[in-house]
Amino acid sequence: MGKRACNNSGLCVTKCIESTTLPEAKNPGNTVAERLAWARLKNGLTMNNLSVLSGLSLTTLSKIENNRCRNHDVKVIKRLAEALDQPIWFMGCYDLLPETSLGDRIRKMRLYKGQYIQELATELVIDEHLISRYEKGTATPPKRVDIKIQNLIKQLSSTACQKPSSD
Numbered sequence: 001m002g003k004r005a006c007n008n009s010g011l012c013v014t015k016c017i018e019s020t021t022l023p024e025a026k027n028p029g030n031t032v033a034e035r036l037a038w039a040r041l042k043n044g045l046t047m048n049n050l051s052v053l054s055g056l057s058l059t060t061l062s063k064i065e066n067n068r069c070r071n072h073d074v075k076v077i078k079r080l081a082e083a084l085d086q087p088i089w090f091m092g093c094y095d096l097l098p099e100t101s102l103g104d105r106i107r108k109m110r111l112y113k114g115q116y117i118q119e120l121a122t123e124l125v126i127d128e129h130l131i132s133r134y135e136k137g138t139a140t141p142p143k144r145v146d147i148k149i150q151n152l153i154k155q156l157s158s159t160a161c162q163k164p165s166s167d
Contacts, residue, residue, distance in 0.1 A: 028090075035086075036084075
């Protein structure tokens with residue numbers, strides 16, 4: 001038996017639950033490749049099904065799942081997260097990013113929200129080049145911007161992020 005799933009454009013696929021075995025480990029992995037495979041199998045999807053649901057090519061999906069693609073665009077991670085019904089932070093492994101500096105925390109917060117630098121800059125009403133410099137640690141935000149950033153970080157940390165269960 002299968003379950004039908006549809007993407008935003010109305011394309012539907014059948015999830016083949018009975019023909020797919022879930023990964024043995026309860027730990028879904030620590031790389032985008034491992035988490036993609038885990039979530040895809042958990043949802044009973046083939047690569048073709050996921051391609052239809054996400055709008056990503058089979059080549060792109062294969063490269064990601066076989067760990068031949070190291071730099072993952074936020075847009076791609078968003079599509080995978082939506083198609084696989086998983087949080088963006090989980091699919092992008094953003095929970096594993098360091099938090100040792102303010103720049104690290106800004107980048108992690110931005111990626112948790114699934115934002116590009118431009119989107120965070122718009123939210124903070126500052127130039128996007130400044131966000132890049134803050135993340136790299138080559139500039140320090142002025143007090144008014146730092147307060148906004150700290151509030152965004154607090155908002156994000158108040159929403160607990162737990163790893164999806166293998167159930």
